[in-house]
Amino acid sequence: xxxxxxxxxxxxxxxxxxxxxxxxxxxxxxxxxxxxxxxxxxxxxxxxxxxxxxxxxxxxxxxxxxxxxxxxxxxxxxxxxxxxxxxxxxxxxxxxxxxxxxxxxxxxxxxxxxxxxxxxxxxxxxxxxxxxxxxxxxxxxxxxxxxxxxxxxxxxxxxxxxxxxxxxxxxxxxxxxxxxxxxxxxxxxxxxxxxxxxxxxxxxxxxxxxxxxxxxxxxxxxxxxxxxxxxxxxxxxxxxxxxxxxxxxxxxxxxxxxxxxxxxx
Amino acid sequence: xxxxxxxxxxxxxxxxxxxxxxxxxxxxxxxxxxxxxxxxxxxxxxxxxxxxxxxxxxxxxxxxxxxxxxxxxxxxxxxxxxxxxxxxxxxxxxxxxxxxxxxxxxxxxxxxxxxxxxxxxxxxxxxxxxxxxxxxxxxxxxxxxxxxxxxxxxxxxxxxxxxxxxxxxxxxxxxxxxxxxxxxxxxxxxxxxxxxxxxxxxxxxxxxxxxxxxxxxxxxxxxxxxxxxxxxxxxxxxxxxxxxxxxxxxxxxxxxxxxxxxxxxxxxxxxxxxxxxxxxxxxxxxxxxxxxxxxxx
Amino acid sequence: xxxxxxxxxxxxxxxxxxxxxxxxxxxxxxxxxxxxxxxxxxxxxxxxxxxxxxxxxxxxxxxxxxxxxxxxxxxxxxxxxxxxxxxxxxxxxxxxxxxxxxxxxxxxxxxxxxxxxxxxxxxxxxxxxxxxxxxxxxxxxxxxxxxxxxxxxxxxxxxxxxxxxxxxxxxxxxxxxxxxxxxxxxxxxxxxxxxxxxxxxxxxxxxxxxxxxxxxxxxxxxxxxxxxxxxxxxxxxxxxxxxxxxxxxxxxxxxxxxxxxxxxxxxxxxxxxxxxxxxxxxxxxxxxxxxxxxxxxxxxxxxxxxxxxxxxxxxxxxxxxxxxxxxxxxxxxxxxxxxxxxxxxxxxxxx
Numbered sequence: 081x082x083x084x085x086x087x088x089x090x091x092x093x094x095x096x097x098x099x100x101x102x103x104x105x106x107x108x109x110x111x112x113x114x115x116x117x118x119x120x121x122x123x124x125x126x127x128x129x130x131x132x133x134x135x136x137x138x139x140x141x142x143x144x145x146x147x148x149x150x151x152x153x154x155x156x157x158x159x160x161x162x163x164x165x166x167x168x169x170x171x172x173x174x175x176x177x178x179x180x181x182x183x184x185x186x187x188x189x190x191x192x193x194x195x196x197x198x199x200x201x202x203x204x205x206x207x208x209x210x211x212x213x214x215x216x217x218x219x220x221x222x223x224x225x226x227x228x229x230x231x232x233x234x235x236x237x238x239x240x241x242x243x244x245x246x247x248x249x250x251x252x253x254x255x256x257x258x259x260x261x262x263x264x265x266x267x268x269x270x271x272x273x274x275x276x277x278x279x280x281x282x283x284x285x286x287x288x289x290x291x292x293x294x295x296x297x298x299x300x301x302x303x304x305x306x307x308x309x310x311x312x313x314x315x316x317x318x319x320x321x322x323x324x325x326x327x328x329x330x331x332x333x334x335x336x337x338x339x340x341x342x343x344x345x
Numbered sequence: 346x347x348x349x350x351x352x353x354x355x356x357x358x359x360x361x362x363x364x365x366x367x368x369x370x371x372x373x374x375x376x377x378x379x380x381x382x383x384x385x386x387x388x389x390x391x392x393x394x395x396x397x398x399x400x401x402x403x404x405x406x407x408x409x410x411x412x413x414x415x416x417x418x419x420x421x422x423x424x425x426x427x428x429x430x431x432x433x434x435x436x437x438x439x440x441x442x443x444x445x446x447x448x449x450x451x452x453x454x455x456x457x458x459x460x461x462x463x464x465x466x467x468x469x470x471x472x473x474x475x476x477x478x479x480x481x482x483x484x485x486x487x488x489x490x491x492x493x494x495x496x497x498x499x500x501x502x503x504x505x506x507x508x509x510x511x512x513x514x515x516x517x518x519x520x521x522x523x524x525x526x527x528x529x530x531x532x533x534x535x536x537x538x539x540x541x542x543x544x545x546x547x548x549x550x551x552x553x554x555x556x557x558x559x560x561x562x563x564x565x566x567x568x569x570x571x572x573x574x575x576x577x578x579x580x581x582x583x584x585x586x587x588x589x590x591x592x593x594x595x596x597x598x599x600x601x602x603x604x605x606x607x608x609x610x611x612x613x614x615x616x617x618x619x620x621x622x623x624x625x626x627x628x629x630x631x632x633x634x635x636x637x638x639x640x641x642x
Numbered sequence: 643x644x645x646x647x648x649x650x651x652x653x654x655x656x657x658x659x660x661x662x663x664x665x666x667x668x669x670x671x672x673x674x675x676x677x678x679x680x681x682x683x684x685x686x687x688x689x690x691x692x693x694x695x696x697x698x699x700x701x702x703x704x705x706x707x708x709x710x711x712x713x714x715x716x717x718x719x720x721x722x723x724x725x726x727x728x729x730x731x732x733x734x735x736x737x738x739x740x741x742x743x744x745x746x747x748x749x750x751x752x753x754x755x756x757x758x759x760x761x762x763x764x765x766x767x768x769x770x771x772x773x774x775x776x777x778x779x780x781x782x783x784x785x786x787x788x789x790x791x792x793x794x795x796x797x798x799x800x801x802x803x804x805x806x807x808x809x810x811x812x813x814x815x816x817x818x819x820x821x822x823x824x825x826x827x828x829x830x831x832x833x834x835x836x837x838x839x840x841x842x843x844x845x846x847x848x849x850x851x852x853x854x855x856x857x858x859x860x861x862x863x864x865x866x867x868x869x870x871x872x873x874x875x876x877x878x879x880x881x882x883x884x885x886x887x888x889x890x891x892x893x894x895x896x897x898x899x900x901x902x903x904x905x906x907x908x909x910x911x912x913x914x915x916x917x918x919x920x921x922x923x924x925x926x927x928x929x930x931x932x933x934x935x936x937x938x939x940x941x942x943x944x945x946x947x948x949x950x951x952x953x954x955x956x957x958x959x960x961x962x963x964x965x966x967x968x969x970x971x972x973x974x975x976x977x978x979x980x981x982x983x984x985x986x987x988x989x990x991x992x993x
Contacts, residue, residue, distance in 0.1 A: 088445055088448065088449055089449070091445045092445055092446055092449040095442050095443075095445065095446050095520070096446075096464055096465075098442070098517065098520075099464070099465070099467075099468050099517065099520060099521070100464065100467065100468070101483075102468075102476060102479030102480055102482075102483060102517065103467070103468060103471055103475075103476075103479060105479055105482055105483060105489065106475060106478060106479045106482065109482055159373050159374045159377065160374075162370040162371065162373070162374065163370065163371050163374040165370050166367060166368070166370035166371040167371070169367075170367045170368075170370070171371075178371065181375070181378055182374065182378065184378070184382065185378075185382060187574075188386075189574060189575070189577070189578030189595075189619070190578070191578050191580050191595050191598075191599070192389075192578065192615060192619060193382070193385075195389065195598065195599075195602060195611065195612075195615055196382075196385035196386050196388065196389045197381065197385050198602070199385065199388060199389060199392055199602075199608055199612065200381070200384065200385035200388050202402070203388065203392075203402075203403070203608075216377070216381050217381075219377065220377065220378070220381060220382055223374065223377075277470055280472075281470075281471070281472035281473070283472065283473050283474060283580070283581055284578075284580055284581075287580070287599070288599070288602075288603075297472075298472045298473075298474045301472070301474050301475070301478070302474045302581065302585075305474070305477075305478055305481070305585060306584075309481070309485075313478060314478070314482075317471075317472075317474075317475040317478055317479075320471065320472055320475055321470075321471050321475065324467075324470030324471055325467070325470070327470065328463065328466065328467065328470055332459070332463060
């Protein structure tokens with residue numbers, strides 16, 4: 081491609097500012113020493129972070145989200161990796177259909193999935209108590225990310241490495257453990273981290289499946305924002321942002337962001 | 346892997362370790378999808394034909410009244426129209442902003458592209474609630490935008506509570522998706538093609554319109570579809586930035602389900618709305634198919 | 643149709659000079675190949691002529707028209723890319739008509755000229771196909787048609803046959819040559835394949851590290867390489883080191899460790915030289931004036947000839963190629979002789 085001109089560069093710079101500025105604003109608002117969400121911030125202070133940490137609902141929902149995300153990540157990683165292994169290596173006739181099915185939760189609107197799950201859980205009597213319903217809902221939409229990253233890596237995998245190991249006497253499980261897994265580790269971890277973020281930041285599905293006492297952080301924040309509008313919310317948001325940034329940096333270090341595909345291939 | 350296993354286990358005379366059939370790899374996932382995804386969706390379809398009693402969410406009796414109410418109430422049509430209109434506008438604006446971003450990204454040398462990609466993806470890693478909140482700060486009565494406008498024009502803009510704020514918020518959320526889809530298509534375009542066009546007399550602008558743009562259409566199609574579906578089903582941004590003044594379908598459906606506790610009607614509304622969305626998409630794809638004739642030849 | 647003149651052309655990428663002060667004259671209607679190893683600057687030179695790169699110094703002229711700073715769309719060049727660069731979203735017809743559309747030619751003119759060129763490259767009947775529905779050879783011809791329909795001043799080809807299999811490559815070589823001759827267009831052809839260069843070129847321009855080593859007809863380059871590098875790059879060669887002792891009857895007398903020989907060349911007396919003799923110019927027996935004795939070390943049967951390694955006096959290693967009728971056994975002592983006209987002395991200092 082020929083190099084783009086100056087106009088394009090300016091346009092693009094403005095677009096990136098548009099994309100990133102709001103997040104920066106939230107972080108600045110959280111550091112505001114003053115009492116209200118005002119600009120420019122009147123000095124910097126961490127008091128709102130302290131305040132948020134002392135607010136019970138925030139604290140509780142933060143911990144809950146972490147626990148939920150941890151379980152979801154575990155399930156998504158195991159299931160997603162296994163599914164990727166199967167689809168890339170062992171399916172032939174049904175490969176496209178399987179891919180479509182696994183990615184379907186990403187293709188259909190999350191809110192619709194949430195609605196369907198709510199009605200299902202309530203009408204079958206399973207209920208939405210405890211973490212169970214949320215866990216299932218989150219896993220449905222997190223698993224595809226693990227599937228995508230791992231199957232991308234598997235597609236380009238050099239099978240002769242495994243064949244060499246087998247010819248040297250390693251059984252199938254040993255080969256998987258000592259040869260395959262270390263090589264796809266990066267993709268597995270990247271997928272797991274994206275699954276974690278997806279669960280932690282998940283909204284539509286959580287909205288419909290929450291029950292008393294089990295509120296994920298985004299829902300808590302949302303409820304708070306319906307009625308209050310102060311820097312404590314900004315502080316909570318900032319923590320959430322920092323976590324995500326940390327995760328992206330880790331993923332990039334491990335596999336490079338180009339490894340993640342964002343849609344059906 | 347299976348075949349190799351048989352041979353080696355046999356030849357070495359070693360008793361093969363417990364050989365699990367490979368479909369076990371996919372079984373849990375399939376069960377999860379079948380029971381907790383496909384069945385619930387079918388259930389919604391079933392629910393849309395059931396009766397809503399005065400007390401309780403539903404009765405297992407067949408009726409078509411839900412669809413009658415969904416389709417015949419002009420209020421529903423107004424809300425659906427508003428939702429499609431907002432989603433369409435959002436998609437168009439997202440395309441306008443995302444295309445230059447994608448073009449710039451695909452022209453960038455690998456090192457810089459990595460950083461640009463990180464920058465582009467960073468908003469995606471923040472919860473949609475946080476992003477809605479960010480725009481509430483920016484577009485509020487004492488927000489940054491109004492501060493600037495007041496200094497320049499002397500009066501303040503009411504943005505929160507208007508469709509404008511919603512569109513801005515949605516565009517902000519969806520630009521990265523669109524940009525990635527388009528960048529993917531752009532990267533498949535061989536650099537020689539633009540040079541060939543130039544050598545045949547095309548100015549850079551004409552080369553873009555006659556060569557790059559048509560060849561990027563698959564990405565544009567994927568991106569616009571993705572963003573339209575996302576925009577049509579968005580809930581948080583319209584609520585936070587519309588401040589109860591603007592009602593879109595997802596809000597109406599959730600209200601019907603949770604507040605009015607009317608599952609049958611909520612299900613019927615969902616089916617109608619997303620069915621219409623599918624129809625709009627099908628129409629869109631047919632229109633685009635002509636421009637992309639060459640992909641199917 | 644114009645001639646091409648390159649004067650002092652220089653192009654740097656970072657700290658590396660891809661093309662260094664290049665002077666080159668290509669005559670009207672001539673086909674010149676730019677030949678050399680990868681990284682020698684041949685593709686960069688082509689792109690400078692095309693306007694796809696701008697030089698850091700020097701000039702490019704088409705005829706007497708300076709085009710150095712003009713963008714490609716104003717130079718009237720036809721380019722055939724290694725990847726063909728056919729527009730995948732356009733049919734064969736649309737591809738070939740594209741340039742004429744850019745020129746805003748009338749539909750009637752377009753119809754005539756596109757029809758005519760497609761006839762000429764024998765692609766009639768395939769106008770409505772898309773590039774991915776064509777074979778490699780057909781795509782190649784579309785690329786040629788698209789470039790030629792514009793009646794460009796100059797035709798530039800960047801290793802256009804690299805993606806074809808060997809047999810097709812050979813056929814297409816002749817085809818391109820014929821087409822270029824028929825149309826009479828000035829052409830510059832980049833390749834790293836010697837055989838291709840020899841078949842196609844009126845003259846070959848050998849390049850190395852951004853500099854022109856030698857330009858001449860295939861015969862000149864083969865028989866009279868300007869320096870050791872050229873002699874080694876083109877075909878196989880034996881080198882016999884020696885010193886020019888004198889000249890006699892327009893020929894040089896060179897004293898070497900293997901004997902005193904006469905050969906052709908343009909070197910001053912007293913200089914150190916390498917006598918280049920091609921393997922097929924060395925003969926067993928005493929039929930030619932320059933003779934030396936040696937031992938056959940190895941013999942390989944290549945089908946149409948035998949390839950011998952012969953060790954001569956002073957540790958000289960020679961490669962001799964002779965037809966299979968003369969099968970000499972390894973280990974035997976032989977006399978090898980060559981004619982002065984088949985030996986060319988190159989100044990050993992010229993690298």
